[in-house]
Amino acid sequence: MVSIIRPYCSFLDLENKGYTLQETINAVWEQNFSDDPKWTAAKMLGSCRLAFRKSRRGSSQSAMILGCSVELRNALVQRGRLYIGWESCRVEDFTTAICCPKCAQYGHGERKCRQEANTCYRCGVLDHKSEDCKVESRKCATCHRFGQKGSETHETGARDCPARTHAEKRMAEATAHF
Numbered sequence: 158m159v160s161i162i163r164p165y166c167s168f169l170d171l172e173n174k175g176y177t178l179q180e181t182i183n184a185v186w187e188q189n190f191s192d193d194p195k196w197t198a199a200k201m202l203g204s205c206r207l208a209f210r211k212s213r214r215g216s217s218q219s220a221m222i223l224g225c226s227v228e229l230r231n232a233l234v235q236r237g238r239l240y241i242g243w244e245s246c247r248v249e250d251f252t253t254a255i256c257c258p259k260c261a262q263y264g265h266g267e268r269k270c271r272q273e274a275n276t277c278y279r280c281g282v283l284d285h286k287s288e289d290c291k292v293e294s295r296k297c298a299t300c301h302r303f304g305q306k307g308s309e310t311h312e313t314g315a316r317d318c319p320a321r322t323h324a325e326k327r328m329a330e331a332t333a334h335f
């Protein structure tokens with residue numbers, strides 16, 4: 158049985174990094190849902206919390222990842238695009254699986270890691286950090302650990318890593334969408 162986790166939504170392509178959650182949600186309601194009797198700004202705000210923000214260096218755009226109630230997630234994702242201020246931003250399910258920086262396995266963060274030593278992200282060997290790596294060959298540490306073929310064809314955390322794809326699929330399936 159898969160455990161049901163709270164759905165997460167990401168607001169992508171946000172130009173203004175300074176918006177607080179409250180400002181964002183107020184705009185989402187006012188500009189997109191004010192004619193929908195099912196929603197008030199207060200109800201919307203009570204149905205979500207800010208998980209984290211993401212921005213790429215050198216890019217003016219950022220993303221906001223929200224934990225949402227199932228009802229709010231459905232309402233947001235159904236629209237697909239939302240007006241926030243002068244922008245139109247994309248809303249999608251957020252299903253990126255976390256890759257542990259210590260052991261390079263998906264599904265938990267460093268604080269929950271039960272491995273003592275570090276797994277090197279560069280060569281996949283368990284006993285040194287990637288900063289201290291002296292090994293020439295590059296491998297995906299996650300695939301290498303599971304003895305997967307092709308671990309030398311991509312880097313740890315690569316978009317096309319089969320372990321990552323699998324973890325993301327599992328996460329999407331475990332997310333409640335009804």
Ligand SMILES: [Zn+2]
Pocket residue numbers: 257258259260261262265266267269270271272
């Ligand atoms: Zn770990």
Ligand SMILES: [Zn+2]
Pocket residue numbers: 277278279280281282285286287289290291292
């Ligand atoms: Zn190494």
Ligand SMILES: [Zn+2]
Pocket residue numbers: 297298299300301308311312313314318319320321
């Ligand atoms: Zn891999």
